[in-house]
Amino acid sequence: MKYALSSILFESKEHEKAWMIRVTINQCKDFMKSIFRRKTISLEEVVSLSDEQKEDYREVLEAVLTLPQKYKDVVYLYYYEGYSAVEIGEMLGKNVNTIYTLLARSREKLKEKLGGYEIG
Structure with a gap:
């Protein structure tokens, strides 16, 4: 460039x-x-740290890791790294409304995988 x-x-x-x-x-x-x-760590590092976490958090993390990449990225950046939807949109080059849609769809997929637990 x-x-x-x-x-x-x-x-x-x-x-x-x-x-x-x-x-x-x-x-x-x-x-x-x-x-x-x-300020960031990789998903692999999060997995290795998860042994120290409670079992229910581990279950959520494992469910997140099974999501398709486009959902996994936004969930990781939003919930684990603490970025806002606006910041994630800038990082990924996507519209902020797209990020909100991906987060909503991710929550639905996680809710199905986790048997009805509310996420977020």
């Missing part, structure tokens, strides 16, 4: 290559320092 938006004129192919490598390195460093990366 930086390359496409850049108006820099390169002296040679080597200069262009060196610029591309340096920009890539800097972007990777920025990502590693980003607040988003530091």
